[in-house]
Amino acid sequence: MPDLSNSNALALLVTRNFPPLLGGMEKVNQHLLGALQPVWRTALCGPAGCAQYAPPQTDVQQSRVKPLPLFLATTLWRATRFAWRRKPEWVIAGSGLTAPIVWLAARCAGGRAAVYLHGLDIIAPSRLYQWLWLPFIRRCDLAIVNSANTAKLARSRGVPFANTHVLHPGTDLPTLDAEAARDFRQRNSFGERPLLLSVGRLTQRKGLAEFVAKSLPSIASHRSDVLLMVIGDEASDALHTRTGSERERILAAAQIHGVEQNLCFLGRCDDASLSAAYQAANIHVFPVLELPGDVEGFGMVALESAAHGLPTMAFAVGGVPDAVLDGYTGILIEPGNYVALADAVTRQLTLARENDIVAACRDFAAHKAWPVFAERLRSLLDSHRA
Numbered sequence: 022m023p024d025l026s027n028s029n030a031l032a033l034l035v036t037r038n039f040p041p042l043l044g045g046m047e048k049v050n051q052h053l054l055g056a057l058q059p060v061w062r063t064a065l066c067g068p069a070g071c072a073q074y075a076p077p078q079t080d081v082q083q084s085r086v087k088p089l090p091l092f093l094a095t096t097l098w099r100a101t102r103f104a105w106r107r108k109p110e111w112v113i114a115g116s117g118l119t120a121p122i123v124w125l126a127a128r129c130a131g132g133r134a135a136v137y138l139h140g141l142d143i144i145a146p147s148r149l150y151q152w153l154w155l156p157f158i159r160r161c162d163l164a165i166v167n168s169a170n171t172a173k174l175a176r177s178r179g180v181p182f183a184n185t186h187v188l189h190p191g192t193d194l195p196t197l198d199a200e201a202a203r204d205f206r207q208r209n210s211f212g213e214r215p216l217l218l219s220v221g222r223l224t225q226r227k228g229l230a231e232f233v234a235k236s237l238p239s240i241a242s243h244r245s246d247v248l249l250m251v252i253g254d255e256a257s258d259a260l261h262t263r264t265g266s267e268r269e270r271i272l273a274a275a276q277i278h279g280v281e282q283n284l285c286f287l288g289r290c291d292d293a294s295l296s297a298a299y300q301a302a303n304i305h306v307f308p309v310l311e312l313p314g315d316v317e318g319f320g321m322v323a324l325e326s327a328a329h330g331l332p333t334m335a336f337a338v339g340g341v342p343d344a345v346l347d348g349y350t351g352i353l354i355e356p357g358n359y360v361a362l363a364d365a366v367t368r369q370l371t372l373a374r375e376n377d378i379v380a381a382c383r384d385f386a387a388h389k390a391w392p393v394f395a396e397r398l399r400s401l402l403d404s405h406r407a
Contacts, residue, residue, distance in 0.1 A: 032061035036115025040074035056395030117142030140318030168340025191394035205297035218302035235359035299329035307335035320344035328386035330379030
């Protein structure tokens with residue numbers, strides 16, 4: 022356990038990735054900040070609106086998210102001024118984007134700098150970023166990474182091996198509710214149709230358009246009533262998105278390949294509806310793409326799926342193998358092999374959601390629950406104290 026004797030120690034989190042913005046990185050940083058409080062008093066320099074999502078008694082500085090240069094400049098000023106005055110022991114970057122700010126703020130405070138790396142923030146395809154940001158990431162006293170693949174990417178970019186530690190994102194472990202699952206199906210008029218579930222912001226990297234074009238027709242040829250439920254909105258706040266609507270690309274792929282009747286967009290759901298969807302579904306599909314200059318750092322939705330007892334069929338891309346225990350909580354497929362993915366989904370649909378599968382999924386998730394994440398984070402920071 023970390024030493025709790027220094028109750029006046031302060032930790033400052035500096036990040037753009039925090040609610041009210043949506044996404045896995047935002048969820049991780051919210052839990053990261055909460056995990057600090059048993060040991061450190063907390064402060065946050067984050068996006069406008071973040072104060073209502075921060076833990077109680079957190080000192081919050083907020084900056085407009087857009088345009089990005091304004092956010093960075095404003096946050097640099099506020100973080101360094103705060104650090105100079107309040108002398109935090111740790112200054113933590115919620116992603117590589119704020120690593121230069123954190124390094125400078127830590128030097129102002131005479132403290133230590135840490136960065137939580139998610140994957141894309143290491144390999145971002147920008148010469149300016151690679152030239153300016155990466156040196157500060159390398160200089161941080163501690164680099165926390167979300168998967169073994171992200172650790173590999175960090176080390177390939179010169180982040181010191183001794184300073185790099187894997188800390189998987191966590192998950193909640195909900196109480197299963199069969200009645201909620203039945204109500205979800207009834208409310209959406211799904212009946213007993215076999216349900217495939219995709220969860221997450223609609224981005225090219227998630228690979229849904231390709232899955233709909235290359236796998237869903239084969240699955241539907243075996244189960245004509247199969248339905249792919251897509252939960253999530255367009256990624257309007259993401260830094261790396263292509264122009265146009267990803268939803269329209271997915272829908273166009275379904276129309277071209279004659280599976281429009283096998284596709285349903287549910288948009289963004291509240292937590293209760295999302296939990297019910299996980300429990301109502303037969304399979305979670307995660308057909309992530311390998312894209313130049315982009316990477317799936319971990320795959321939190323696969324872990325959340327396991328927490329609900331739902332297996333995941335996924336391509337073994339990026340950090341996804343850290344989130345899916347192959348053969349137990351799902352099946353990992355060679356990236357880009359849509360025939361094998363369709364076959365795996367089709368075979369899984371012939372199986373009932375057996376208790377042993379549910380138990381294996383939930384046991385895996387329990388070992389990566391948020392309390393485990395919090396204890397591991399505090400231990401890492403405590404072990405790297407000056």
